[in-house]
Amino acid sequence: MSETLRLLIADDHPMFRAALRYALGEIAPGASIVEVSSQSALEAAIASGEEFDLAMLDLMMPGAMGFSSLVYARGERPELPVVIISSNEHPRTIRRAQQFGAAAFVPKSAPTTMLGEAVKAVLAGDIWFPPQKAERDEHDAQLADKLALLTPQQLRVLMRLADGLLNKQIAYELSLAENTVKIHVTAILRKLGCHSRTQAAVLVKGLSLEDEGADLHGSTTQ
CATH class of the missing domain: 1.10.10.10 (Winged helix-like DNA-binding domain superfamily/Winged helix DNA-binding domain)
Structure with a gap:
């Protein structure tokens, strides 16, 4: 992967952000990573005009309402692929993330290899979602x-x-x-x-x- 990759991590847990940063260092060595911990900080980062190749969002940040961070990011920067990283692994949550515009969904319990698969797929222009049985919700x-x-x-x-x-x-x-x-x-x-x-x-x-x-x-x- 290119050393010029710019990644945005949005999660309110410092320990998980550190773990994710470490994992991304293995997946995309040399990538530049910006971290935010709330909906307002996410808005500021996106509104700054800084270019990102990929955003990784938790669904439970302060100021966010479920999928609102995802909807906001997709509305503001539709060209920016968003990977949801969440402890909520319910099949319907995964399906809804896809319907609201996420490019991938990775459970927080997933091994680093799975995160790597998702990131590489999304950066290649594909989508990546774990198997789940929930149907499309009209x-x-x-x-x-x-x-x-x-x-x-x-x-x-x-x-x-x-x-x-x-x-x-x-x-x-x-x-x-x-x-x-x-x-x-x-x-x-x-x-x-x-x-x-x-x-x-x-x-x-x-x-x-x-x-x-x-x-x-x-x-x-x-």
């Missing part, structure tokens, strides 16, 4: 299609709206004028086919992992 497909209509800024506004923030709070967090936030909210509701902020928030809850049947209280480290 509700998830429709949600993914709706979210794809939003601009990256609208996605940022939507995620904060789903957290229950008021327009002035969203404006403060995103350094926007309150009127700009109002305009974004109006556009978001129209694109999502929602009649209220509450309805949009409920729609976003479809990104959560709460019905996957796995331990959602934190990720495990290897």
